[in-house]
Amino acid sequence: MPKVSDEHLEMRRDQILESARACFARKGFHQSSMQDVIKESGLSAGAIYRYFKSKDDIIAALAARTAGSLDRLLEEITAQEPMPPLEEILGQYAAAVVDNAGPDGAIRLAPHAWSAALASPELLDGARQPMAGLRAHLVRLAERMQVEGLLAADADPHAVGATLLCFLPGFVIQYLLLGDIDARTIRSGLHALLAPDAT
Amino acid sequence: MPKVSDEHLEMRRDQILESARACFARKGFHQSSMQDVIKESGLSAGAIYRYFKSKDDIIAALAARTAGSLDRLLEEITAQEPMPPLEEILGQYAAAVVDNAGPDGAIRLAPHAWSAALASPELLDGARQPMAGLRAHLVRLAERMQVEGLLAADADPHAVGATLLCFLPGFVIQYLLLGDIDARTIRSGLHALLAPDAT
Amino acid sequence: MPKVSDEHLEMRRDQILESARACFARKGFHQSSMQDVIKESGLSAGAIYRYFKSKDDIIAALAARTAGSLDRLLEEITAQEPMPPLEEILGQYAAAVVDNAGPDGAIRLAPHAWSAALASPELLDGARQPMAGLRAHLVRLAERMQVEGLLAADADPHAVGATLLCFLPGFVIQYLLLGDIDARTIRSGLHALLAPDAT
Amino acid sequence: MPKVSDEHLEMRRDQILESARACFARKGFHQSSMQDVIKESGLSAGAIYRYFKSKDDIIAALAARTAGSLDRLLEEITAQEPMPPLEEILGQYAAAVVDNAGPDGAIRLAPHAWSAALASPELLDGARQPMAGLRAHLVRLAERMQVEGLLAADADPHAVGATLLCFLPGFVIQYLLLGDIDARTIRSGLHALLAPDAT
């Protein structure tokens, strides 16, 4: 029963992670008790602990999985051919954020994950790597822009990538806290900022 | 110690808030126990609770105070005359973030505060108002830019302000997690992005 | 220990209430810490709180249960056929009080419950109802006495019932504080008082 | 300054005891914090502790004082010449209870004092003596009744006194908890009970 067992195991882990995500997205890691996660999952306490060593283990697994999907998302967006204008790229990202910011949405995990990572060295790496990965995509994007002549040849692609990266967590925070902006806001704001100076 | 001046009282509150800030900045709100704050402050449990009703009360007071100082900072930066270029404005902000991101630095509170606000309706307002205040400054900045012809006359200042606001929390998150950027990175990245397209 | 019978659950509640009763009877509600109750019960803190929401919850459950048993007792005593003389009825009640006034006895709860009820509106109703119930029995008794010609036809059964009710808490207090009286004292005292005037 | 000082001291003690009585009567001994007593008294914490060694000391002093006044009251009532009928004597006592059962009334202390006495050996004696004293008055009353031929010559005055004593705390408890009775209820109930059997 190896194959079946493995599949089964993976499904159980998924089920647990989904429940945990919903809880954590709603109330954060510390406000959600394991009891909450257990109830949401429909499993028993013992069952949960058969699949995950501890609450921190669940958090780490969740962070990894979420980071992975964010990474894929940004990769898709930045790799489009032909390269869309910058405002379109960040606009698509903003739209994806908005789409995933429902009450249980995965995006709501992000601020809790950043906070947790800054509070505990064990989680820090888990949060750095996806952030570094996102930046790598944006640095690559800057390089493409240089190649296509959309960016000065002497610009530092790393600096440009890092600067663009600010938008990503920044939009998440602003959107989740204030909620009165959307992808169009970003597109229009960026369009105005990036346009050749008004004359 | 009998009747004591109002100053003294205010100083005690400060002392407690400073200790709490150090603890919370290091480990977040939930990982820091009141015992930690108490030890850090050098006072006793009872003394703390003479000045603050609860741990949440301390958190709220701290959030308010920190928000206030961030607001003043951005106001100073955006109100400079003559208006510095955008890259300079955001660069100065980034520099201030870096300056306040030491191990106990006030800036390290921000991600914890955002996370906490998203986890508890009671704290939400406390985090929204400063964020909205920061945006107001940036919207005003956009209006000034329009007046000075640095921004298209038909641009929406609100959209531009919201877009710029993404930089602020975004830089905080990126800097605290990755740490390998600084104000120069932002200045140079923005300079490249805002320059008339390379030709 | 997985799923367990409802009986078991009820037994656990009983076990906890019994332990609490012993503690509270000995030292009152406030002098008994939850630690005391926990130690007495042989369970852990967490186990107690699986069955009761709070210390107050335990107190309320205990009060309800004790009130119920007092009520049943007085009902049995007053409903006897043929109706015993008054001195016998109150004498039996006094005997029951004495029987239940051992170091951990249920009767020792009563003064603490009265005190607690007078100190907190939440508990007040819980103490009033049993007292009103006891009086109802005694009012009924007075009515029976009228029917049987043992009480003047124009007597107010409510007043007689209320007057008789004084004996009950009064004996409890006197017995617990002084301890040098018993059922015989009451029987003999009442016999002398109720007898036709000496001539 | 000996005399003045002594008077002053006694006045301060009175002031403190009055405040404590009000607090304790309202909320019981344990629900009233020293802070409550301090605020009510208008003095400072330090001042209170100059006049009383501890909270328990205040409670004991208060119990003694209250007991004394109850004793005097019952003495007056039972010593009247010519001896009023029993229903009148207990009726007067009931009236006095009602008079002193206002929100801060001294009578409201009694149940708390009984509860406290049963919970702590140190306070027990303080509550027994007044109760024993009250009984002594009632035993003497029974003896007078015998002398006047109102009680069978072979009745045991001690048993009669103890039986009558039940009325006193019993009325206090019933009145404070239910509140729907008064001196008239007692007079009328006793009148009916003590009257020669209806015929």
Add this chain to the structure above:
DNA sequence: CATGAATGAGGCTTCATTCAT
């Protein structure tokens, strides 16, 4: 003498985790 800020032990309760069934 008076003040009231400070103390710190101890109270109630929660919750991540285990393990007997």
Add this chain to the structure above:
DNA sequence: GATGAATGAAGCCTCATTCAT
């Protein structure tokens, strides 16, 4: 494998009491 009752350390907070001013 699954269950969920049980554990117990640790968290937040209160409050009788003290003592520097």
